[in-house]
Amino acid sequence: MNKSMVILSLLGIVSAHQPVMDMAPRWAGGWGFQFRYETLGSDKMLDGGSISDKSYYRQTTWLEGVYTWKRSIRATFKLPYHQIKSEKQLIDWGNPIVRHKGLGDLIVALPLKKYFNLNRSTGNYSVTPQIRFKTGDNTDILPSKGGYGLSLSYNAENFKYYQLYDIYGWSLDDGSTLFGFDVNLGWHPLHINATNTGFFLMWDGTYQAKIDKDGNEDFRLFTGPVAVLYKGGIMARIDIKIPVSEYADKASLSKGVMVQTGIGFVF
Numbered sequence: 001m002n003k004s005m006v007i008l009s010l011l012g013i014v015s016a017h018q019p020v021m022d023m024a025p026r027w028a029g030g031w032g033f034q035f036r037y038e039t040l041g042s043d044k045m046l047d048g049g050s051i052s053d054k055s056y057y058r059q060t061t062w063l064e065g066v067y068t069w070k071r072s073i074r075a076t077f078k079l080p081y082h083q084i085k086s087e088k089q090l091i092d093w094g095n096p097i098v099r100h101k102g103l104g105d106l107i108v109a110l111p112l113k114k115y116f117n118l119n120r121s122t123g124n125y126s127v128t129p130q131i132r133f134k135t136g137d138n139t140d141i142l143p144s145k146g147g148y149g150l151s152l153s154y155n156a157e158n159f160k161y162y163q164l165y166d167i168y169g170w171s172l173d174d175g176s177t178l179f180g181f182d183v184n185l186g187w188h189p190l191h192i193n194a195t196n197t198g199f200f201l202m203w204d205g206t207y208q209a210k211i212d213k214d215g216n217e218d219f220r221l222f223t224g225p226v227a228v229l230y231k232g233g234i235m236a237r238i239d240i241k242i243p244v245s246e247y248a249d250k251a252s253l254s255k256g257v258m259v260q261t262g263i264g265f266v267f
Contacts, residue, residue, distance in 0.1 A: 001130055016151055016166040016182045018076050018111055018128065019064040020264035021228060021235045028070045034235075034264030036062040042256030043087075046246050056141070058103070061082045062262075072113045079135075080104035086141045098134045102137040105144055109151075123156030132172070147172035162186040162200055175213025182206050186227060195231065202226040204239060216249040222258065 020032040041057030061081045068074040084100040109130040116123055129148035138144040151168035164184040171177050186202025204226050210218040222241035229236045241258040 016153070016168045016180060017077070018109065019066045020266050021230075021237050021262070022155070022184075023228070023230075024233075024235065024264075025066070025068055026071055028068060030067070030266060031067040032233075032264060033063070033065040033267035034262050036064065036260055036262035038062065038258065038260045040255050040258040041085075042254045044254040044256065046248055046252055046254055054253065055085075055087045057085045058142075064264075071115060074113075076109045076111060078107040078109075082136075082142060084141055090196075100137070100139050100141055100142055101158070102139075104135045104136040104142070105146070106135045107131070107149075108133070114210040121156055121158035122226065123154070126153040126155070128149070128153070128168075130170075132170070134173075138177050145172045145174050145176075157188065159191065161189055162188055163203060176210060178208065178210045179266060180208040186226065197231040199230070200226075200228040202228070204241065206241060218248040218250075218252065219245070220255065221245040222255075233266045234267070237262045237264075 014236045017036045019067045021034065025029070025032055032227040038060045039058070041055070043055035045054075059082070061131070062078055063081075064076065066074055066076045080103070082100065082102060082104050084098075086098045086100075087096050088098075108148065109128050111126050111128040113124045113126045116121055116125075128151040130151065132145065132147045132149065134144045134146040136142065136144040136153075147170050149168060149170040151166055153164065153166035155164045157163070162184065163186070164182075166182045167180070168182075169179045170232045184202045188198065188200050191198035204224055206220075206222045208220045212218075221244045222242055224242045226237065226239045237260075239258075239260040241260075243254055243256065246252075246254055
């Protein structure tokens with residue numbers, strides 16, 4: 001393996017989920033938006049060692065929106081704002097800490113859904129083409145990248161249980177490719193129909209593989225709990241993603257425990 005350098009430009013887990021919270025709106029002419037706040041980063045090498053002269057921490061606030069022409073045809077966007085603190089060892093004199101704030105790359109998508117209803121459950125199949133535009137500041141610690149993506153997903157739920165399976169891929173203009181698989185399995189213990197109030201408790205598994213233009217591989221597997229609360233047209237969600245397995249051909253930092261919180265509104 002090539003471990004001649006430490007990769008500090010960590011790209012967060014590319015979320016396959018779509019607003020609002022993968023769940024709404026489900027009617028023609030519906031629209032909504034949500035805010036998500038995501039934290040990740042560490043000073044841990046993938047071999048488990050702790051180092052004091054290299055680290056990467058990122059906080060990202062996402063503004064995301066959706067509009068549905070029909071239940072089966074919708075458009076979404078995701079726009080991030082990053083705050084990054086990176087520290088690395090310097091050979092010459094200088095400040096080892098680098099900070100960056102600014103917009104990231106805009107992602108737009110066109111989820112196309114096929115709904116179905118069974119005796120005791122409902123669900124849908126989705127095909128989602130996506131485009132990533134280079135709207136972000138192009139820096140050493142967070143380069144701006146354009147590209148194209150495609151997601152294939154299956155979702156089903158009944159009064160008690162929820163499931164979502166999503167496989168997706170990206171081709172980026174720096175010559176790298178990314179593939180991922182995301183699973184949400186959960187329990188729907190409460191729903192009050194009169195006020196459209198309730199909550200879901202779920203478990204998430206996320207696997208992601210990235211191959212750069214030189215053939216170097218990077219594999220990450222995360223898992224953790226998810227909670228979704230809703231009342232009327234307001235939804236809130238929290239995800240905790242714990243690294244189970246991380247491997248990279250080039251020396252790299254762990255992404256650490258990732259936490260995502262969000263609130264969304266549908267109309």
